[in-house]
Every structure is written in C-alpha cells, then in structure tokens.
Amino acid sequence: MPSNRVVVIGAGPTGLEAARLAAELGSPVTLIEKKDVPGGMPIHADYAALTHHFRDASEAMAEMIDAVTSNDLIDIRTGTEVTAVDGEAGAFTVGLAANGSSESVDAGAIILATGFQHFDPGRETQQYQYYELPDVVTIADAEKMIKSGSFVTPSTGKTPERVAFIQCVGSRDRQIGNEYCSKVCCGISSKQAIEIRQMVPDARVFIFYIDMRMYGYWENEIYWPAQEEHKVNYIKGIITEILPKGGRLVVRGEDTTMGRPMEVEMDVVILAVGMEPSEGTTAMSGILNLPTNKYGFVETAHDILDTVTTTVPGIFAAGAAVGPADLDDSIASAGAAAAKAVSLIRSAGVPV
C-alpha cells in the first residue's frame, strides 16, 4: 500500500548518508544492513584514514552512525537481509529476514547502497602470487597494517626498507574482464605511501603506475605532497612478475619512461586492487530486478544527467553499487538519491 517510508539497503557511508537525509526530509526510513554492525567497508575492512582528507576512518564513521541512530525517524536493522520486493513505485513491500524470523515493511521508494568489494588478486593474476608470498599484500591489507600502528614486513616482522605499490590490479584489464578504471586506487595508494613514509621514515616507497589518476584536488592535496614532502617515488612502468629471492621480493617489469627492463628488490609489495560489485550488490540487483552492466554494477538511466535513477521506477542506487566511486561521489550521490526518493513519494501524493 502507499507509503512515505524509504527503505535504504546497505549501511556503509552511502546508505548512512541517504538514510539520514531522507529522514531529515521527513520520510520515515528503514535502514537494512546484512552485517551486525553498520559502517560498511571503512569499518569492516579496518580502514585507517579516509582518502583524501586523512580523516580517521573509525571517528568519521562513528559520527555518521550516530547521526542515524539518534534520528527517531530511522529504524536501523542490522543482521537483516532483504529477501523479496513486491509492488511498485510509491507502494513497495520489502520482505526482511533476521535471526530466522521474517517480516515485511511498506516503502514508497528504495535506495540501494550495497557498494563494492575489493578485487581478489588470486583471480587470474597469478603472476603476482598474492596467495603464495606473504609479503605481497593488497591496499586493503595495507590499510589494516597502517591502522595497527606499526607497518612491518609480514614474513619477518621487521621494518621494511623498500615498499612498492603496483597500480591497476584487476582494473583496466581486458583479460580479467574489468576494462573500467576503479577510480580510487591511485588516491588510496598515494595516501598509504605517505602514511608509510611517516611511519617508517627510512623506507623507500615506490608506486608503479600506468597513469596516475589524481583528479581534481587529489593532485595538489595528495600527489604533489607525496612527491615533494614525503619523497614517494612514482615510476611509470608495467610489472609482469614478482618472485621471491633471498628473503626479499624481486619485482620485474618495464620502466616505460626509461624504455628499459626493470628488476628491483622490495620487502613489501602492495597490490592496488580495484573495485568489483559486492555480493550484496549482485544479490540485490537480482531481487530488485535491476539490470546490471557487463561488470555486474547496477545500471542507471544512462542518457540523462542522473547517476542515481535506475531503470525500475521508485528504486534508486547510489555510491559504488553503480560503479567505481570515491567517498565524495558516494556521499553526493547519496544526497541526490535521498532527494529523489522523497520527491517521488511526495509526487505520489503521500504526505511526508
């Protein structure tokens, strides 16, 4: 039946922001989170600081969560899954399951905010031997290491002398099937490079890249300071393999600026893995009958200036559920989705 409620699926940064704004605009909100704790990737993947403002991730997410839990119009359901959606724009029925019991809520509009997962570097990129070599880690692993307060070589527990980032792992790669650029990995790697240089001042840090996609203010706020203040070494090059040698790692490839083969020793190699649709995005696009693109991200209305309206009336999607997105993108699109969801409910004549 007609409802002024907005159901938001996913309680990461995007879902938290969308829920808060929809409630501030007068709609009651049910915020569904599969995990037992809200906060999304910054909490569940133990992010240290957020890109690009170096804000402490736990602190930033705690503020976002507080804003939602303190709003009487928002009913936050953790440990809960969406099992079915019926009805149409203005009058959806959303089936929920938690702890073995099920129920349903009415909703005038739905916002999908189920986000991304990190590319698994074991999949078809065996040349980097992620699962074989303990000192080959991902940027997700590196966040945890940085957050722990002590950045050491995993296999030895010692302070590393040389650390390398390899960009575009699982992105811009036809063989893997992810032709898109994951947008945030250049920024995150540069942020981590600065953090590692601060934690281990004697370590040399290298970033091997194709193009450094430090767009907008990331250029002057991260990329220039990384080079000038923190002495991070950026090398345009392609890395083809990583091999163990005498307790260290040998990184082989080509320095494309110098036009010559390259073989350098490292203590830790960090793979800048890209974004893929999360399990939640895949599952929900099925339940909500949302078309996805060839990569599995949710399709939005492609030919209009609108990044949040899906092809199903009344269902909006924001953040990385629709494709690679940085935090600014996620938060802005959450705001747009909240505005459009509440606007749709108002236009259906339901009081908000």
Place this chain on the structure above:
Amino acid sequence: MPSNRVVVIGAGPTGLEAARLAAELGSPVTLIEKKDVPGGMPIHADYAALTHHFRDASEAMAEMIDAVTSNDLIDIRTGTEVTAVDGEAGAFTVGLAANGSSESVDAGAIILATGFQHFDPGRETQQYQYYELPDVVTIADAEKMIKSGSFVTPSTGKTPERVAFIQCVGSRDRQIGNEYCSKVCCGISSKQAIEIRQMVPDARVFIFYIDMRMYGYWENEIYWPAQEEHKVNYIKGIITEILPKGGRLVVRGEDTTMGRPMEVEMDVVILAVGMEPSEGTTAMSGILNLPTNKYGFVETAHDILDTVTTTVPGIFAAGAAVGPADLDDSIASAGAAAAKAVSLIRSAGVPV
C-alpha cells in the same frame, strides 16, 4: 524573516538540478541567472555533445530548463544579479537587481551554483601563441567548431589532415598557480577526438598528455573506443612550443615514453584548457562572505564527508563553484545541496 524559500544562484546544469529538486521537495525556489538565458556553460559556450554520454548538449539542457520552467514553485529570474545578502540560516534576505530596478526576496537557504570559466591560454602560457596563431584553439573553441557540423582548419577553411590536443593547459601547473587537475579535460579531449575522427575520417588525431585521467567508466566508455575504434593516437609527452611553418604548425616537445625530442607538423592544435572559478563564483563568494581556497573556488567543510556545506550556515555550494567537477559530480552535488537546503529549512521549523 523565516522563510521556506531556497534561492539558487546560477542556472547552469547544477543550478537547474538543485532548483528542480528543492521545489520537488516542497520549497518555493527563486533561481537567479545573470545572463538572459538559462543553461550555463553548455548553452553559452555552444557545447556540441556532453561528456561522457555524447548526448546532444542543446537537447539535454532544454529538458533541464523545461523541468524548471514548468514547475510552479520555481520563479526563474534571468538577467538578474544578486547584490547583497543579509540575515542568517533560515532567514536570509537576498537583494536582487535587474534592468535598473532592485528588490529583495526572503530565503531560508541559499545554493551557490555559479560554476567555472575556461582557463585563458593567453595568460602566462605564451609558448602556445593562442592569440597569435589562428589554428591554435581551445577545447571550448573546438566544441563550437564541432557543433557547427564542419571541422576545418580556421586559417584556410580546409579539412585538416593532422589535429593535436595538448593536455593540462592551465592545470597541474605551479608557474600559473593552478596546481590542481581540472578533472574533465582528458575526457572532453577524448570525446572531441572521437567526434573529429567521425567528421574528418582522413584526419589523424593526436593527444599529447601527462597522465590520461579517464577515471571510472570513462576508461571503457571513451578511452578504449577512442583508441581501438577511432584510432586516436595518445602520446605521453610534454609540448614546449608551437611555431608557424609553411602554413602549418610545428609542435615541439619531448616524447617521454620514447625519451626523445619530438617535432611534428599539425594543421590544428587544440589546447585542453582547465577550469578556473567563474566571475560569478568570485563575485558571489565576496557577497556571501564565503571563504575561498587559494585558487578562488569556494571552500566547503573540509574534514567531514560533505562536499556541499560551506563554512557559512545556510549556504550550500554545488558543482564547479567548489572546484573541478564533471557533469556527474555537478548533478549529484546539486541533489545533495537541494536535500541539505530543504532539510535545514525543515529543521528550523518552517513548514515546507
């Protein structure tokens, strides 16, 4: 006095979207535009197609304008300037001037959407001789040429055989004072390169770049097709000067991948000029007492996950008024700003 009205300043894509959404959320809106016609840069600079969906710019903007002019809650004032702002969040008074007469409107919140202007390549980049050589144009000029339906060498009126783009003109440049990346120029140049290849199939098109910032889906939707289907030639290189020679242009610089000096002849050279704050952004930040960053863009609350809340309560800013932004950014931030403006008015207890 307390008002539920939102005043939106600037009727480009960002302002049009913010006005429409604020009205759909129930607030009366006054949309102020200095020029006599709404539509912003896509209309006033004669854009051909929008990046990245190749949508006809006039058609897309006509739809956005129709949505605003057909909404009874929106009072659109073209040929009108904001002369003063008094009051505080929830109860601003905005002074307006048009055709020699003045008046004022009350507003609960204000959204600044005054956008950017293209970098003037005559300023401190004389090595490219933009004002001396007729066949050296900007991406803004090239949009007009493409929109005209016939892409010719300006000095001769003949079909060009060789066309080059030079990236990062007025961006990523400490000497000029614009250290930031303008974010959109790589995408716009690539879009134009495709359009030129389609209009002049015999022409060879080159893009000289530092890093191709084809983030997210721009990679697979523009950058790959530009190379694979449209045979655009991307060359990592630095161009230091352009000289006239026998009716053509000699482009000199260094091919940084090949590590050698480069001297190539071109018929048309297109400078990928970046974004700077528009005159409107500069003027309005003064009138609204909004702090700006060192580049003159409006500062937003820097350490929170919010790209539209300024440091002055009740005043929001969206789109390129706060820094380099693509159309997706502009439209999403317009939605977020509309949501936050109406939310603020509701929280002040004014009925919406």
